[in-house]
Amino acid sequence: MEYGNNRNYAIIVVILSVLASTVISLQLKIIYDNRQLKKYLSDDFFQINTEEIENKIEEYTNIDKSISSTKEEYFNNIRKLEDMILSGESDKRIAYLTFDDGPYKLTYRVLDILKEEKVPATFFVLGKDTSDIYMRIVREGHTLANHTMYHNIGKGVYRSKDSFMEQVNKLENYLYDITGYKTSLIRFPGGSGTAQAFGLKDTLTNELHNKGYKYVEWTCETGDGSDKRLQQKSEWEWYKDTCKDQKIMVLLMHDYHEGTVDVLHNIIKDLKDQGYLILPLSNKSVMAK
Numbered sequence: 243m244e245y246g247n248n249r250n251y252a253i254i255v256v257i258l259s260v261l262a263s264t265v266i267s268l269q270l271k272i273i274y275d276n277r278q279l280k281k282y283l284s285d286d287f288f289q290i291n292t293e294e295i296e297n298k299i300e301e302y303t304n305i306d307k308s309i310s311s312t313k314e315e316y317f318n319n320i321r322k323l324e325d326m327i328l329s330g331e332s333d334k335r336i337a338y339l340t341f342d343d344g345p346y347k348l349t350y351r352v353l354d355i356l357k358e359e360k361v362p363a364t365f366f367v368l369g370k371d372t373s374d375i376y377m378r379i380v381r382e383g384h385t386l387a388n389h390t391m392y393h394n395i396g397k398g399v400y401r402s403k404d405s406f407m408e409q410v411n412k413l414e415n416y417l418y419d420i421t422g423y424k425t426s427l428i429r430f431p432g433g434s435g436t437a438q439a440f441g442l443k444d445t446l447t448n449e450l451h452n453k454g455y456k457y458v459e460w461t462c463e464t465g466d467g468s469d470k471r472l473q474q475k476s477e478w479e480w481y482k483d484t485c486k487d488q489k490i491m492v493l494l495m496h497d498y499h500e501g502t503v504d505v506l507h508n509i510i511k512d513l514k515d516q517g518y519l520i521l522p523l524s525n526k527s528v529m530a531k
Contacts, residue, residue, distance in 0.1 A: 317524035324528045327489050336490045337518040338529065339363040339510075340460065342389060342429065342467070344497040345375040352497045352506065353378055359510045362522040364458075365497070366429040368393050369413045373420045380421045385522040387427040388413050388455070395431050400440035407449055426454050426525045433459060447531075456530035458523060460494035461485075464509075466502045467494070477501045481509055491518075492529050 326332040341352060344367055353375075356363055365379050366389035379386050390399055390409040398405050410428065418424050428450060430437045434457060437443040450457060465471040465480030475483070477499070485491055493509075495502045513520060523529065 313524075317526045320521055320524070321526045321528070323519075324490060328528065335488070335516070335518045337513045337520050338490075338492045338523050338527075339495065339520060340366060340429075340458070340492055340523070341495050341497040342366045343368060343393060345370055345372045345379075346498040348500065348503050349375050349497045351503050353382065353384075355503070355506050355510070356384070357382060359507070361510055361520040363520075364427070364523040366427075366458075367413075367417070369416050376417060376420050380423050383522065385427065385524065386417060386421065386423055386425055387429065387458075387523070388417075388425050389429050390431055391416070393431040395436060399431055400437060400442055403442060403445050403449060406437075406442065406446055410450070410453075410455075426456070427523060427530060428455050428457050429459070430457055454525075456525040458492060458527070458530050460492045461488055461529075462491055463494040464499075464502045464505070466496050466499035472501065476505075478505045478508065481505070481512075490529060492523070 320336075323332065323334070324336065327334060327336065339356075339361070341349075341363060344365060349365075349372075352363075362382075362384050364385040364387055366387045367376070367379075368389055369391040376386060388410055390406070391413040392399065392409060399409055400406060414425065430443075430446075434443055434447075437446055447457065462484035463480055464477040465475070466477055471480065481493070485493060495506075497503070510520065
């Protein structure tokens, strides 16, 4: 039985690795081809062979469909692995690294570390004038996710269902215009408990589900969202204390915090040493509600 479990796990890991590489390669090709297409359209437009432009658009469209199909298969296989873990068919574990409230200047460092360590993460972003970072997040195989446009908890995001969904839709369109990627994953500002405190959790969850979204909480953290918490213990200590003995963990971090960025290498190393497979989130995950 153990041999069968290990064999199934090995097959799934190989499939995930191949699919992840394919997704990133296809994304790079789309970006390159899109830039070339823009160049064609800007340089002496009326002298260009119309058939060449149409062929390039057709190729672009087909690549886009290929990316969607490959991502679908990739995240379906991650879900299969999650189910195997939770049913006891596999003794492996999964860690999801998540970063909230960015992008910030420190996000560049976070992305550099993730690239060096060859692991993906999930970024629950706000609407900021940082289009190059959004593009890099998508291009390097991370999940770009919605955290509302402004995260203004005290100034109206939870004033009503309409005010919340307005911010969700605004950020969704903003990110799509920049990256061509339409996210279907969200994290409530302050977590779903904050939405519950405003009496809106169930209503908003239904609205989000109707749009095809699912929301993700966290199961452990570095404590970097609160200066008061960091007066009690360090980011590393928060991580070690809250991330114990979890088969599937979602680690909450913020890419505006220097301390978390400083320990990120050590966190990733520790997770790898424990045998965790570090993956990007999707709305297919068991952690998405």
